[in-house]
Amino acid sequence: MSAAPHFKKLALIGFGLIGGSIARGARLEGLAETIVTTARSAKTRARVAELGIVDAVVETNAEAVRDADLVILCIPVGACGPVAQEIATDLKAGAIISDVGSVKGAVVKDMAPHLPAGVHFVPAHPVAGTEHSGPDSGFAELFINRWCILTPPEGTDPAAVERLRGFWSALGARVETMTPDHHDLVLAITSHLPHLIAYTIVGTADELAQVTESEVIKFSAGGFRDFTRIAASDPTMWRDVFLANKEAVLEMLGTFNEDLAKLTRAIRRGDGEALFEHFTRTRAIRRGIVEIGQDSAAPDFGRPHPQLGKQG
Numbered sequence: 001m002s003a004a005p006h007f008k009k010l011a012l013i014g015f016g017l018i019g020g021s022i023a024r025g026a027r028l029e030g031l032a033e034t035i036v037t038t039a040r041s042a043k044t045r046a047r048v049a050e051l052g053i054v055d056a057v058v059e060t061n062a063e064a065v066r067d068a069d070l071v072i073l074c075i076p077v078g079a080c081g082p083v084a085q086e087i088a089t090d091l092k093a094g095a096i097i098s099d100v101g102s103v104k105g106a107v108v109k110d111m112a113p114h115l116p117a118g119v120h121f122v123p124a125h126p127v128a129g130t131e132h133s134g135p136d137s138g139f140a141e142l143f144i145n146r147w148c149i150l151t152p153p154e155g156t157d158p159a160a161v162e163r164l165r166g167f168w169s170a171l172g173a174r175v176e177t178m179t180p181d182h183h184d185l186v187l188a189i190t191s192h193l194p195h196l197i198a199y200t201i202v203g204t205a206d207e208l209a210q211v212t213e214s215e216v217i218k219f220s221a222g223g224f225r226d227f228t229r230i231a232a233s234d235p236t237m238w239r240d241v242f243l244a245n246k247e248a249v250l251e252m253l254g255t256f257n258e259d260l261a262k263l264t265r266a267i268r269r270g271d272g273e274a275l276f277e278h279f280t281r282t283r284a285i286r287r288g289i290v291e292i293g294q295d296s297a298a299p300d301f302g303r304p305h306p307q308l309g310k311q312g
Helices: 017-029 042-051 061-065 077-090 105-114 158-170 180-207 213-218 222-231 235-244 246-269 272-291
Strands: 007-013 032-038 070-073 096-099 124-126 147-150 174-177
Touching (some): 158 174
Parallel strands (some): 007 032, 007 070, 070 096
């Protein structure tokens, strides 16, 4: 546990997987004297109160942010602008306001005009998550050895950026700083496009009239199974991501379609050499991801399995 709290009051607006994990991690590491949260749904607020993870659950965003020296919006990116406008007059002078959205350019554009002078706006994106959502889905270890990207607008107080860097580092994250536009281009290929492909493949399989739904589920091999995991992600969040990062996603989608066309031609022409060369290169990329600790090399991605002879 830290020798002293990093912040006197931490306010979390939204309490799903990310908000719940921040609350759990901040409490475990002693990063705030007081943690206050709110959520749009009364049902969610009631559940958070039952869990006992935070010090107070309040009904409004304005009430949550009063006197907070760190405010983190843990909501879909499409809601960040309206919420920033809603809380602007209640923000404490000197407070740091941040978010956890997967798109940064649109968040800066939507939030910055509403924020008063005297607060420090440091957008952030913890590149971590699961397909689960809701107040019960969070866990304190979510951010360990995962990247958190900070995208402070030009002119942001460096001391505020460093305080937020320290906060995320204490949660176990590896912290990087980049411009909002560069972030959006990088994430378009590493996160947004893979999700779009997963949603497409699962949707295509569902529409195939000659394959029954039960067969798709019953015979889902590793590849399709892993696509369904990604495609189970929160639909509201991902709708907002694609709309907010439209230009970068379309640019990456164009590049992907060109590469797909090359593979299509190789298959059509029986060009085994081109296919082998491509697959060898992509296999090396996968090994690189494992080597830097961003995934497991365990068989079947470390999934638990019953022992042979002890089933049933």
